[in-house]
Structure formats: C-alpha cells, structure tokens
Amino acid sequence: MIDYTIVDLSRLQFAATAMYHFLFVPLTLGLSFLMAIMESVYVMTGREIWRRMTLFWGTCFGINFAMGVATGVVMEFQFGTNWSYYSHYVGDVFGAPLAIEGLMAFFLEATFIGLFFFGWDRLSKIAHLAVTWLVAIGANFSALWILIANGWMQNPVGSTFNPETMRMEVVDFMAVLFNPVAQAKFVHTVSAGYVTGAMFMMSVSAYYMLRGRHLDIAKRSMAVAASFGLASALSVVVLGDESGYVTTEHQKMKLAAMEAMWHTEPAPAPFTVFAIPNAQTRENEYQIQIPYALGLIATRSLTQEVPGILPLVDHAKTRIRNGIAAYAALQAVRANPKDDAARTTFDANWHDLGYSLLLKRYRDDVTKATDAEIEKAAFDTVPNVPVLFWSFRVMVGIGFYLIAFFALFFWLSARHKLGDGRALLWIALFSLPLPWIAIELGWLVAEYGRQPWVIEGVLPTFFAASGLTLVDLAISLSTFLVIYTVLAIIEVILMVRVIRKGPADRSVLEDTPGGSYSPVGVPANANR
Amino acid sequence: MIDLIPLSYETLRLLWWLLLGVLLIGFALTDGFDLGIGALLPFVAKTDAERRILINVVGPVWEGNQVWLIVGGGAIFAAWPPLYAVSFSGFYLAMLLILVALILRPVAFKFRGKIENQKWRDLWDWALFIGGTVPALISGVAVGNVLLGIPFGLDDTLRPRYEGHFFGLLTPFALLCGLVSLSMIVAHGAAVIGLRTEGPTAERARTYGRVAALVAAVLFALGGLWVVFGIGYVVTSVQDPLGPSNPLRKTVEIVTGAWVKGYAARPWTMIAPALGLAGCLLAWLGMTVRGWKTALLGTSMAIFGIISTAGLSLFPFLLPSSLQPNASLTVWDASSSHLTLWTMLLVTCIFLPIILLYTAWVYRVMRGTVTATTIGRNPNAY
Numbered sequence: 001m002i003d004y005t006i007v008d009l010s011r012l013q014f015a016a017t018a019m020y021h022f023l024f025v026p027l028t029l030g031l032s033f034l035m036a037i038m039e040s041v042y043v044m045t046g047r048e049i050w051r052r053m054t055l056f057w058g059t060c061f062g063i064n065f066a067m068g069v070a071t072g073v074v075m076e077f078q079f080g081t082n083w084s085y086y087s088h089y090v091g092d093v094f095g096a097p098l099a100i101e102g103l104m105a106f107f108l109e110a111t112f113i114g115l116f117f118f119g120w121d122r123l124s125k126i127a128h129l130a131v132t133w134l135v136a137i138g139a140n141f142s143a144l145w146i147l148i149a150n151g152w153m154q155n156p157v158g159s160t161f162n163p164e165t166m167r168m169e170v171v172d173f174m175a176v177l178f179n180p181v182a183q184a185k186f187v188h189t190v191s192a193g194y195v196t197g198a199m200f201m202m203s204v205s206a207y208y209m210l211r212g213r214h215l216d217i218a219k220r221s222m223a224v225a226a227s228f229g230l231a232s233a234l235s236v237v238v239l240g241d242e243s244g245y246v247t248t249e250h251q252k253m254k255l256a257a258m259e260a261m262w263h264t265e266p267a268p269a270p271f272t273v274f275a276i277p278n279a280q281t282r283e284n285e286y287q288i289q290i291p292y293a294l295g296l297i298a299t300r301s302l303t304q305e306v307p308g309i310l311p312l313v314d315h316a317k318t319r320i321r322n323g324i325a326a327y328a329a330l331q332a333v334r335a336n337p338k339d340d341a342a343r344t345t346f347d348a349n350w351h352d353l354g355y356s357l358l359l360k361r362y363r364d365d366v367t368k369a370t371d372a373e374i375e376k377a378a379f380d381t382v383p384n385v386p387v388l389f390w391s392f393r394v395m396v397g398i399g400f401y402l403i404a405f406f407a408l409f410f411w412l413s414a415r416h417k418l419g420d421g422r423a424l425l426w427i428a429l430f431s432l433p434l435p436w437i438a439i440e441l442g443w444l445v446a447e448y449g450r451q452p453w454v455i456e457g458v459l460p461t462f463f464a465a466s467g468l469t470l471v472d473l474a475i476s477l478s479t480f481l482v483i484y485t486v487l488a489i490i491e492v493i494l495m496v497r498v499i500r501k502g503p504a505d506r507s508v509l510e511d512t513p514g515g516s517y518s519p520v521g522v523p524a525n526a527n528r
Numbered sequence: 529m530i531d532l533i534p535l536s537y538e539t540l541r542l543l544w545w546l547l548l549g550v551l552l553i554g555f556a557l558t559d560g561f562d563l564g565i566g567a568l569l570p571f572v573a574k575t576d577a578e579r580r581i582l583i584n585v586v587g588p589v590w591e592g593n594q595v596w597l598i599v600g601g602g603a604i605f606a607a608w609p610p611l612y613a614v615s616f617s618g619f620y621l622a623m624l625l626i627l628v629a630l631i632l633r634p635v636a637f638k639f640r641g642k643i644e645n646q647k648w649r650d651l652w653d654w655a656l657f658i659g660g661t662v663p664a665l666i667s668g669v670a671v672g673n674v675l676l677g678i679p680f681g682l683d684d685t686l687r688p689r690y691e692g693h694f695f696g697l698l699t700p701f702a703l704l705c706g707l708v709s710l711s712m713i714v715a716h717g718a719a720v721i722g723l724r725t726e727g728p729t730a731e732r733a734r735t736y737g738r739v740a741a742l743v744a745a746v747l748f749a750l751g752g753l754w755v756v757f758g759i760g761y762v763v764t765s766v767q768d769p770l771g772p773s774n775p776l777r778k779t780v781e782i783v784t785g786a787w788v789k790g791y792a793a794r795p796w797t798m799i800a801p802a803l804g805l806a807g808c809l810l811a812w813l814g815m816t817v818r819g820w821k822t823a824l825l826g827t828s829m830a831i832f833g834i835i836s837t838a839g840l841s842l843f844p845f846l847l848p849s850s851l852q853p854n855a856s857l858t859v860w861d862a863s864s865s866h867l868t869l870w871t872m873l874l875v876t877c878i879f880l881p882i883i884l885l886y887t888a889w890v891y892r893v894m895r896g897t898v899t900a901t902t903i904g905r906n907p908n909a910y
Contacts, residue, residue, distance in 0.1 A: 066638035080616025091609025099602035111592030
C-alpha cells in the first residue's frame with residue numbers, strides 16, 4: 001500500500017529543500033535588524049556614513065533575500081504536493097499558523113522590502129527608517145509563526161482527533177499559540193539568525209581591514225556586529241531550547257537520543273561529553289561524562305530524572321497497545337456512530353491512536369499485531385542516536401566558540417583596538433561558515449530527531465506522504481538539484497563580486513548624476 | 529467553545545469560499561501584471577534600457593505582489609485542507625513547473641542587473657519571460673481541468689489517490705482555459721506598461737495589449753459556449769451545510785451543461801461573465817484611445833469577472849472528481865473545522881484591511897512614470 005521508496009525520496013526532497021532554504025533565512029533575520037540599527041544611527045546622528053553602511057549591507061541583504069523568497073515558496077507548496085495525507089490529517093491545525101504568517105508577517109516584510117530599495121529618494125528619513133524596521137519586524141514575525149507551526153509538530157497541543165472527518169482538529173488556539181516548545185524554538189532560532197547576520201558582517205569587515213580598504217565602514221560595522229553578535233550568541237545558548245525537551249514524551253526521547261543515554265540515570269544525570277554510541281548493542285562503547293550537568297541543564301532541578309532511551313521504548317509499547325484499542329474503537333465508532341461503548345474506549349485512548357499507526361509498517365490491520373511487531377514498532381520510536389549525539393555536540397561546541405569569539409571582539413571594540421591583530425582578522429574571516437553549520441545541525445537535531453513522527457505521537461512520517469510515482473519524484477528531485485546548485489553558485493559569485501566592489505565611498509544618491517547607474521554605486525573605488 | 533461562535537458553520541464556509549475568491553483575484557490583479565509584463569518583456573522591450581524600464585516598473589512591488597499567492601496557498605491549507613491536499617499532490621508536475629517559474633523570477637529580478645553583460649542579462653530576461661508565461665498559462669489549464677473534473681479518489685480514511693498524469697492535463701478545453709488566463713494576464717500587464725512608461729514601450733504594449741484583450745474576450749466566450757454543451761457535476765443527495773467535512777457522504781452525478789444551471793437558478797450571478805466580457809472590451813477600447821487608466825480598469829474588471837465566473841459555475845463544488853464523483857470536494861464538505869474557519873476569519877478581518885492600506889501607500893509612493901532618468905537616480909534599481 002505505502003511505497004517506502006516514495007516516502008524516503010519525499011523525505012529527502014523535503015529535507016534538502018528545507019535545509020537549502022534555511023541557508024538564507026537566518027541571514028535575512030540577522031541582517032535586517034543590523035540594517036535597521038545602522039539606519040537608526042544615521043537618522044539620529046545625521047552622519048552620512050551610516051547611510052552608506054545601510055545601503056551596502058542592504059545590497060548583500062537583497063541578493064540573499066531573493067533566494068530566500070524563491071526557495072520559501074517551495075516550502076509552502078510541498079506540504080500539499082508531497083505530503084497530502086499530512087495536509088488532510090493536520091491542515092485544520094497546521095494550516096492556520098502558515099496562513100497567519102502570510103497575512104501578518106510576510107506581507108509586511110515583502111511589501112516594504114521594495115520601498116527599502118526604491119524609496120530612498122521618495123521618502124523622508126524617518127519614513128524610510130520606519131520602512132526598514134517594518135522589514136525587520138516582518139521577517140521576525142514570519143519566524144514566529146513558522147515556529148508556532150513547527151512547534152505544534154513537536155508538541156501537538158490544543159487539538160483532538162475527530163472520527164467523523166478522520167483528522168486532527170483545533171479545540172484551543174491559544175494552546176497552539178503559546179505552545180512552550182514553539183516559544184523556546186522561536187527565541188533560539190531568531191537568535192541564531194542574528195548571530196549569522198553578525199558573523200557575516202564581522203567576516204566581510206575583517207576582509208576589508210585585511211585589505212586596508214573601506215576602513216571607516218568596516219570598523220563601524222564590526223563594532224555594531226560584535227555587540228549585536230555577543231548578545232545574540234548568549235541568547236542562543238542560554239535560551240537554547242533544550243529546556244523545551246522535557247515537556248513531552250517524544251521530546252524526551254529526542255533528548256535521550258541526543259545524549260546517547262540508553263538507561264535512566266539517577267538524578268541529576270551526568271552530561272556525556274564524548275561517546276561512541278552503538279545502536280546495535282544499545283550501549284556506548286566509550287564515554288566521558290561530567291557529573292550532574294545534564295540533569296541541571298535539562299530539568300533545572302537536582303531531583304528530576306531524565307529518562308533514558310530503553311525505558312522510553314518500554315513506555316512506547318504500552319502506548320502502542322493503548323493505540324490498538326483506540327484504533328479498534330475508531331473502526332467501531334465509524335461503523336456505528338451510536339456505539340457508546342466504543343466511543344468511550346476511543347475517548348479514553350485516542351491520545352495513543354498515532355502509536356498504533358506505527359504498526360502500519362508491519363501489517364495493515366493493526367488490531368492483529370503480534371508482540372514481535374509491537375516490539376519492532378516501539379523501537380522505531382528511537383531516532384538515529386549517533387547522528388543526533390554528534391550533531392548536537394558540534395552545534396553546542398560552535399555555540400560556545402561563537403560566544404568567546406564575539407566576546408573577544410566586543411572587548412577589542414570597547415578598547416578601540418579593532419583591527420589591531422591581523423591573526424584575529426583572519427580568524428574572523430574564516431569563522432564565516434560556523435553559524436551556518438551550527439544552524440543546519442540544529443535543524444537536523446530538531447527534525448531528524450523527531451523521526452519516526454511527522455507530528456509527534458500523532459502521525460508517523462511514512463503514513464503522511466502523497467501517493468506519487470517514482471517518475472514524479474525523480475523529475476522533481478533532479479529539477480531541484482540542478483536549479484538549486486546553479487543558483488547557489490551564482491549567489492556566491494554575485495555576493496563575492498558585491499563584496500569585492502565594496503561600498504560606495506561617497507553617497508551615491510546625492511552625487512551620482514542621473515543615468516550613470518552602477519549596482520552598488522562604485523565608481524569612487526574603481527581606481528584602488 | 530463552538531457555542532460562542534456568532535456565525536454558523538454554513539455562513540463561515542460561504543465566507544471562506546468568497547475569501548478564497550478574493551485572494552485569487554488579489555493575486556491575479558497584483559502579481560498578474562508582473563507575470564504579464566514578464567510575458568511581454570521580449571516583445572515590448574527591445575533594448576537593455578527598455579527592458580530595465582519594464583523591470584523597474586515591477587521592481588518595487590513584485591515581492592509584495594507574490595505574497596498574494598503565498599497567502600492564497602496558506603489560506604487553502606488552513607480553510608480547505610482537503611482541497612490543498614488533493615489538488616497540490618494531484619497536479620504534482622504542473623505545480624513543479626509553476627514552482628520552477630516562481631524560483632527563477634525573484635532571482636532574475638535581483639541577479640540580472642548585477643553584471644553588465646548582454647548574454648547574462650538575456651539569460652535572465654528569458655527567465656522572466658518563462659517566469660511570467662508559465663504560471664499564467666498553467667493556472668488557466670488547472671482551472672480548465674477542475675471544470676472537467678480531476679481523476680482523484682478518496683479511500684475511507686480520506687487518503688487521496690490520483691490516477692492522472694501531466695500530459696493528461698493538456699486537453700483542448702483546458703488549453704483553451706490556459707489561453708484565456710494568459711491573454712487576460714498579458715492584457716493586464718500591457719495596461720500597466722502603458723500607464724507607467726512612455727514612448728516605444730507604451731506603444732508596443734498597446735499593440736500587444738489590444739490583441740490580447742480581444743483574444744481573451746473571444747476565447748472566454750468560446751469557453752462559455754463549450755461549457756453549455758460540455759459536462760458538469762451535480763450533487764444528487766441532500767448535503768447538510770452544517771455537517772462534518774467528510775466528502776464521502778453524498779452522491780454526485782455527471783450531467784451535460786451542469787455548470788451553467790446555477791445561472792438559471794441565480795440569474796444575478798450572470799453579472800460575473802458579463803463583467804468578464806465587458807472588461808476585455810473596455811480594455812481594448814481604453815488601449816485604442818490610449819486611455820491607460822480606462823484600460824487598466826477594463827483588465828481589472830476582466831480578471832474579476834473571469835475568475836468569479838469559474839468559481840460561480842463550479843459552486844458548490846471546489847474540486848469535482850471524474851474518477852469517483854461521490855468523492856468530489858464541495859464547499860459543504862471540504863472545509864476546516866468551525867473553530868478554525870472562525871479564527872481565521874477574525875485574523876483575516878484584522879489584517880486584510882491593514883495589508884490593503886499599506887500596499888496602497890507603497891503604490892502611491894512609487895507612482896509616476898518610470899524612465900531611464902528615474903532608474904539612473906536610484907543605485908538600487910534593477
């Protein structure tokens with residue numbers, strides 16, 4: 001019935017296009033605020049250089065933003081194209097935040113981005129500044145609604161299953177809105193975006209300082225980026241969303257997998273710094289631990305236990321058995337809506353209905369599942385431990401490095417010593433990819449760690465895909481692969497060109513005579 | 529919770545059917561002229577300077593315009609989940625084509641002007657041309673297929689299955705609808721070019737726009753005639769407008785000429801096709817006398833009328849199924865829950881007016897003729 005090749009290819013396509021889209025979004029989030037800050041300084045001090053900075057970073061922002069828009073449309077459409085049963089099953093809940101994102105946030109951002117670029121000579125200083133802030137606010141609201149939608153996938157609150165329509169339906173929108181997982185994710189994700197914007201600015205500025213070019217703009221940009229980056233890097237780690245992981249069952253499983261913690265440790269649990277997790281033996285072959293650390297980080301208490309993987313698998317078995325009862329009751333209710341006994345059984349067990357669907361991988365009529373099949377399905381709830389363990393550690397490692405990095409430059413900036421040591425500038429230049437690596441790994445931990453669920457505890461991923469053909473997916477995957485690769489190359493070439501050309505040395509808007517257009521307004525530094 | 533909602537499930541379903549129309553028309557009115565200008569780009573603008581003029585007409589507003597499509601998609605997802613699930617997966621390769629066009633378009637705007645090289649710019653002009661033509665054509669083809677019925681079915685867990693293939697979409701009637709859509713969009717783009725530019729670009733746009741407006745009128749009328757003698761769908765059981773959203777609880781039959789029966793029952797709805805035709809003719813007249821505002825009013829009326837005609841003809845159907853007619857999606861059995869429709873209505877009532885206000889303000893700020901001089905003045909111009 002379900003073609004697992006199609007499911008896997010659909011997952012691959014979604015993961016690839018999402019991770020690609022997510023290369024551009026964080027930079028948009030970060031740069032938009034940095035530009036708004038710079039333009040605010042311009043409006044408050046009236047010093048022309050701050051406008052030139054806004055213009056220059058705006059050019060980089062524009063190239064990046066176009067890619068974000070282009071790849072974002074794909075994301076919204078893919079739920080319908082590749083995950084049609086998902087769309088039917090949870091559209092009543094999940095569609096709403098997506099639609100609100102468009103109405104409340106993306107419209108704002110996209111409508112004013114045009115004025116940001118085209119409105120300099122048509123708006124007053126204050127009006128243009130307002131436009132820039134609206135772009136930044138729009139971008140951040142966008143992230144909020146997307147993460148409310150994503151938070152619900154991780155922790156599906158405020159909804160119930162309706163046997164008449166065979167889908168999840170909202171009962172409490174406020175619960176969806178104020179989902180603790182969504183709130184934690186929002187702060188963590190936008191902060192990571194700010195760090196990315198700050199790092200981009202640091203690296204490009206460091207490049208100019210190493211070359212001895214545009215020192216006025218580079219130093220100021222670096223000073224702004226260092227302080228903004230330090231605050232954001234602290235926020236990413238301190239308000240990291242690990243606290244969100246204790247709230248629900250599968251989030252606990254994700255946490256246990258990230259920590260490669262097979263058994264429940266006595267509270268407060270130790271934090272494993274290094275280990276070689278073995279998914280076959282379900283043991284770690286070698287490990288170095290810091291006592292108490294994990295318990296403190298994850299539960300914020302000395303007494304609360306962090307459950308391990310194997311006890312959670314045992315618990316999953318119970319939920320699968322309850323789920324089978326719910327599934328049987330659902331069939332009875334659908335055959336005869338007046339069957340009150342079945343309805344009572346269903347209402348008591350519907351929370352575990354999703355667990356019974358895990359058995360669909362092994363047999364269609366899940367009510368006849370054997371103990372061996374239940375055992376297999378229960379172990380399916382364990383995500384890929386080694387991948388999660390290492391992705392999480394590299395991400396956290398980069399997170400701490402970035403705090404140190406921005407703290408150092410913040411300190412240098414406070415002492416007016418930015419640009420003194422060339423070695424430091426080289427470090428700033430080569431740290432450029434780090435936030436992106438951390439962010440992509442963070443995505444992997446959150447979404448790959450959610451497997452086998454697409455909606456935690458409610459809908460298994462394999463059950464949610466569209467019934468497409470291999471030809472469909474071969475065509476779409478190869479199309480995305482070709483277009484995205486070509487666009488990535490062009491994007492990098494253009495970005496490098498714009499950066500090499502550098503900001504205009506004088507205000508182009510006032511000094512360029514009509515007609516002598518140049519993309520970043522460069523003639524002034526052409527002779528360098 | 530449901531007891532506190534002041535509007536009935538039936539009213540909310542009707543309102544969301546109207547809002548779906550509003551969003552699609554909003555998309556066609558705003559992003560429509562971007563697409564139309566893209567489709568006209570190689571014909572109306574011959575030199576790089578002329579092309580830059582056309583591109584910069586769209587430049588400040590295309591991002592906002594495109595959001596109408598995003599919000600349209602989001603609203604279908606939120607308010608009509610089965611419609612979103614079935615149509616997006618059923619039209620898989622057609623959707624992919626539209627997506628490719630929508631990927632190429634934004635980057636073409638941004639990337640084109642960044643390198644001064646004719647080959648580079650020609651490449652992106654092609655991207656803009658394809659990015660404009662393909663979505664306009666395919667959207668119409670899709671609507672044509674909806675009118676004919678889509679080969680989809682639903683099993684008893686409401687899992688959709690689809691038994692068509694991409695080339696099956698390209699039937700004569702669907703292609704006719706595609707050409708209606710394309711010519712309507714091209715005429716709309718031409719009207720905006722005429723209004724916002726001067727000299728040779730406006731003159732050439734006038735030539736193409738007049739043809740497009742007439743073609744749209746003729747093909748639209750032809751499509752109407754075709755529908756009179758072609759198949760349509762009728763719900764043959766009683767449908768409870770307050771019932772749960774389960775499309776498998778009714779019976780549907782295929783009946784010749786069914787799509788025009790609604791007009792006999794509700795004669796006032798004839799206003800939609802009349803507006804569509806009158807709009808095309810008004811656009812032609814406006815362009816003929818170089819009254820560009822009249823022309824734009826005409827193309828806008830045409831868009832409003834033609835899209836409304838498609839929606840009204842189908843009512844109460846959203847997506848008829850040719851494979852399993854009883855599984856067709858209708859306004860009464862393919863919506864979100866009562867609570868979701870209500871919540872989304874509140875959100876829309878708050879934000880849609882705000883969106884219209886600031887969009888109007890942005891258009892006001894950016895008003896005026898686009899010329900080589902105005903482009904030269906802005907270092908951010910495309």
